[in-house]
Amino acid sequence: MVKKIRLTNKLIQETLIEAVGEDTLVVIDFLKNRKNISEFVIGEKINVEIHQVRNMLYRLHQRHLATYKRKKDSKKGYYISYWTFNKKRIKDLVLEIHREKLLTLRERLVREEQNKGCFFLCSNACARLDFDQSSELDFRCPECGSLLQQQDNERTIEHLKQKIKELEIFA
Numbered sequence: 621m622v623k624k625i626r627l628t629n630k631l632i633q634e635t636l637i638e639a640v641g642e643d644t645l646v647v648i649d650f651l652k653n654r655k656n657i658s659e660f661v662i663g664e665k666i667n668v669e670i671h672q673v674r675n676m677l678y679r680l681h682q683r684h685l686a687t688y689k690r691k692k693d694s695k696k697g698y699y700i701s702y703w704t705f706n707k708k709r710i711k712d713l714v715l716e717i718h719r720e721k722l723l724t725l726r727e728r729l730v731r732e733e734q735n736k737g738c739f740f741l742c743s744n745a746c747a748r749l750d751f752d753q754s755s756e757l758d759f760r761c762p763e764c765g766s767l768l769q770q771q772d773n774e775r776t777i778e779h780l781k782q783k784i785k786e787l788e789i790f791a
């Protein structure tokens with residue numbers, strides 16, 4: 621049975637962190653009930669340098685979480701962008717991130733199953749490689765040179781299956 625995702629604050633927060641990074645939460649928090657705020661004002665209010673603010677805003681824009689208008693400042697003579705947070709987008713984004721997560725897990729599961737019992741691990745935990753990659757390196761770690769150990773990935777496979785099952789309940 622497929623349940624509808626409930627938009628709890630926790631889920632929204634986790635989604636935003638996953639989609640745009642934890643550092644932007646402070647921007648979202650400042651922008652969420654405001655409109656057309658200058659990038660410079662945002663930087664000032666959250667106490668972050670302008671190039672960093674622009675980077676955060678760019679990430680929000682990429683995920684369609686914020687829109688902007690550019691206006692030429694008549695005094696300063698250059699363009700300034702004015703930002704608005706797109707609250708309506710959150711619900712779709714939660715679903716989008718959910719699907720992306722599922723897809724990534726399914727792809728990992730396929731790779732694990734294709735290489736069942738045939739992963740190779742460095743004892744110093746620098747690398748985990750499949751058979752082809754390992755044999756090319758003569759079963760030596762590419763980082764530290766120690767001999768790679770064959771790993772039974774049964775538990776990884778079980779773990780992935782379990783996580784996929786948990787996520788598949790929701791759509």
Ligand SMILES: [Zn+2]
Pocket residue numbers: 742743744745746747761762763764765766
């Ligand atoms: Zn190593």
